[in-house]
Amino acid sequence: MALATPDAVVLELMTMGQESAAYLADLLRAASPSSPHQELAAEILRCCHRVIAALTANSAAGGKKRKAVEHDSAAAWSPPSTPPRKRTRVGAEAALGVMRSGTMEDGFIWRKYGQKEINGRKHPRLYYRCAYSHQGCTATRRVQRTHDDAHQPAAYEIAYYGEHNCRGAAACQQNAPPTVIDFGSNAWGCGTAPAASEQLRSSSLDGETMSSQGGWSPASASASASEVGFFEAETTHEWHDMAGVTPSDPATEFLDGCFDLESLINDVVPFDLDALLNASSVA
DNA sequence: TGAATTTGACCCTT
DNA sequence: AAGGGTCAAATTCA
Numbered sequence: 321m322a323l324a325t326p327d328a329v330v331l332e333l334m335t336m337g338q339e340s341a342a343y344l345a346d347l348l349r350a351a352s353p354s355s356p357h358q359e360l361a362a363e364i365l366r367c368c369h370r371v372i373a374a375l376t377a378n379s380a381a382g383g384k385k386r387k388a389v390e391h392d393s394a395a396a397w398s399p400p401s402t403p404p405r406k407r408t409r410v411g412a413e414a415a416l417g418v419m420r421s422g423t424m425e426d427g428f429i430w431r432k433y434g435q436k437e438i439n440g441r442k443h444p445r446l447y448y449r450c451a452y453s454h455q456g457c458t459a460t461r462r463v464q465r466t467h468d469d470a471h472q473p474a475a476y477e478i479a480y481y482g483e484h485n486c487r488g489a490a491a492c493q494q495n496a497p498p499t500v501i502d503f504g505s506n507a508w509g510c511g512t513a514p515a516a517s518e519q520l521r522s523s524s525l526d527g528e529t530m531s532s533q534g535g536w537s538p539a540s541a542s543a544s545a546s547e548v549g550f551f552e553a554e555t556t557h558e559w560h561d562m563a564g565v566t567p568s569d570p571a572t573e574f575l576d577g578c579f580d581l582e583s584l585i586n587d588v589v590p591f592d593l594d595a596l597l598n599a600s601s602v603a
Numbered sequence: 604t605g606a607a608t609t610t611g612a613c614c615c616t617t
Numbered sequence: 618a619a620g621g622g623t624c625a626a627a628t629t630c631a
Contacts, residue, residue, distance in 0.1 A: 432608060434623060447622070451607095462622090 341365045417480045424463055424476050428484065438464070450486055457486030 345361035430448035438445045443465035450459040462479040 433625095435608095435610075436621065436623095439620065445621085 337364075418477065419480075420466065420475055420477050424478065426461075426478070428459070430461060450482075450484060452484075452486030455486045457484055458482035459484045459486075 341361055341364040345358060345365065348358050348361055429451035431451045431453070432446060432448050434447035435444045436447070441464065446463040448461050448463065450457040453459075459480065459482045461481065464477045464479075466475045466477045
C-alpha cells in the first residue's frame with residue numbers, strides 16, 4: 321500500500337474533481353448550449369487546475385517525505401530467549417492511514433495488546449494488532465477517542481500501520497455486507513462482517529461497546545485506500561442522513577466529491593487553500 | 604480451561 | 618528525562 325501524504329491525497333481528489341467538472345461542463349453544454357451554468361462549471365475547472373498546479377509545484381520543490389513503516393515482524397515475534405529486539409516507533413508519520421469515525425469498527429478482527437494514557441488526552445490510547453498476527457499479518461492500529469461531548473456521539477481517531485496480508489482480511493472482504501463501502505483495497509476495503517463484530521469484544525474504554533455498524537463516507541467509497549490515506553468519516557448517526565442522498569447524476573456526484581474534499585481540506589490538510597489559490601493565480 | 608483483555612513495567616525515541 | 622509503544626504476567630470471561 322502506497323503511502324499517501326495529505327498533498328498527494330488532495331492532488332488525487334482534485335484530479336478527480338477536475339475530471340468530474342469537465343464531464344459536468346459537457347453535460348451542461350449538451351443539455352443547453354447557451355446555459356449560464358457552463359461558466360460555473362468552467363470556474364470550478366479553473367479552480368481545480370490552479371490547486372493541482374500549486375500542489376505539483378509544491379511537491380516538485382521537495383516536500384517532506386514520509387518515513388516508511390519499518391515493521392520488523394521477524395524480530396517482533398522472536399522468542400524471549402533471543403536478545404531484546406529493537407522496538408521501532410511507529411509514530412504518526414508512519415501511519416499508512418488515519419481516519420476519524422464514530423465507531424472503532426472497520427470490519428477487521430483486532431486484538432488489543434495495550435492501552436496507554438496520553439498526555440493532554442482525556443481518554444487512553446488503545447493499541448490493537450490484527451487477530452491474524454500469528455499468520456504473519458503485520459497490521460496494527462492505534463485508536464484514540466478524540467472528544468467526549470455529551471451532545472455528540474463518540475469520535476475516534478484511528479491510525480493504521482502495516483498491511484493486512486492475512487487470510488482473515490480476505491475472508492472479511494468476501495463477507496462484506498451491502499452496507500459496506502468498498503475502498504478497492506484488501507487492506508481497508510471490507511466492512512463489518514457480523515461474525516467478526518461479535519468476536520470484537522468491547523474494550524475497557526469507558527465501558528463502551530463497539531458499534532455494530534461502521535460509518536464510512538460514500539464520497540470516499542469510490543476512492544481506493546491508496547488514494548485516501550486520511551479521510552474523515554461521519555458518525556454512524558449522521559451517515560444515515562447522507563445515505564439517503566444517493567448520487568444519482570454526475571452533478572450530484574461532483575458536489576458530493578466537493579463536500580468530501582472540503583472536509584478533507586478543512587480537517588486534514590494543514591494549509592490555507594485560499595492563500596494557495598491566490599498564490600497560484602498570481603503565478 | 605483456553606482465549607481474550609487488562610495493566611504495570613520495560614524499553615525505545617526524542 | 619519524558620513520552621509513547623510494546624511486552625507479558627495476571628485477570629477475566631465464555
